[in-house]
Amino acid sequence: MDPEAARLVALAEANAGPAAFEARPQVRGAWTAFLVLTLLSVVGWIGPFLTPAPLWAQGLAALWFGGWSGLFARLAWRVVAGARSPAGWALRAGPEGLKVNLRSHLNYRHPAEDAVVAILPRSRVRRLTFVEEGRRSYLEVGGWSDLEFARGAVDAEAARWSGFGLRSGRARHVPVTVEQGRLRIAWRDAARTLSPSPVAAEAALGRWFPMGRRLEADLAALASLPRTAQERRLGQMARSGEAVAAIALARELWGLNLTEARQRIDALASLDSATARR
Known part of the structure; x- marks a missing residue:
């Protein structure tokens, strides 16, 4: 298991404070x-x-x-x-990364001090993709090299179910699933619809994370270009405020890790800036 994984699932939300972005169920x-x-x-x-x-x-x-x-x-x-309720939020995000509430808002009474929150630093988010499946929609989080720790937390939360019995009154709603190497957050399912809408959420989250559909479109456009043209385009993107997307594209196109991609994009942005001043 990734040595950093143990601290990515917490029993209480880390870095408490107002989130730059928050998704909650519509009421x-x-x-x-x-x-x-x-x-x-x-x-x-x-x-x-x-x-x-x-x-x-x-x-x-x-x-x-x-x-x-x-x-x-x-x-x-x-x-x-x-x-x-204070425990009813589903997703919080900001420049530091993602915080995903693994507990359903229907189980907000059980108990607040034992909340189960998955924390993913921004450096680990490779892409976020909204997926539509019939009447349901999900936000897929790509980038976790080891999802077993998240799967264990989800399974532990599900194991506490007891239907609507008098003993605990726990609802059988799973807001987060881990399957086929992906972590999925239910944005719209039989039990809830999150606000804001996927379109608005995609625009907000795109400030900090690569968004899957746009990433795929940019990859398709860049893949057929020679390396020099790819570098020129990525340098222009970084200079225009799209450094996050440029780094993600560099990782996908050239097989770099995060540090290598960031250093390469910074160099390309500086080179493009120097060329533009001439």
């Missing part, structure tokens, strides 16, 4: 569902007693309609409360 739909279901629950409990039906029938109707509406209102509130 507008859950708020609407909670209000409607609460109203139906009240009507369900009171309405039957305003009818001329026998008392036993009134009681059964109230128990049936009011009870079911109240139960679903409680579940809707759980979504709202989880998304708004």
Whole structure:
């Protein structure tokens, strides 16, 4: 295992403070569902007693309609409360790297001091890619050479499940998965939709990380060019504020490690700057 891996999964969020970027579950739909279901629950409990039906029938109707509406209102509130809780965030990012919450917002009550957060320094993020699969969408994180430590944390969190039992009330929702060498963050699935949208998130995260779809397009455009033309283009990108993307492209095109790619791009940017001044 990578010797740095042990410190990349923490039981509490490192570097506490406001994040430059934060993704949280949307609550507008859950708020609407909670209000409607609460109203139906009240009507369900009171309405039957305003009818001329026998008392036993009134009681059964109230128990049936009011009870079911109240139960679903409680579940809707759980979504709202989880998304708004301090532990309800899904992804935080900034110049220092990524912090991924491995616990579902539906399990926000279990317990805050035992939160499971995967921390990935910026230097380890090779690319971020939004993937659409039917009605679901994911953010794939590429760059971890060893995902076993993350897989262990995800499996440990999943092992605490117990459905909606009275003992812990844990929801069976897995917001992060590790499969086929990729870490995937559910952006839209059956239990949540994160805000901001993938388009807005891609624009924000692109300030610090190479974004997969653009990276693939740039690679396709550069791959057929001679080495001198590739170097000239990457130098221009670095000078125009796209150093992160230029470094990622250099790694992909020339098989460099991060340090080598950064040094090469810095040299190309300096050379391009000197050429531009002539």
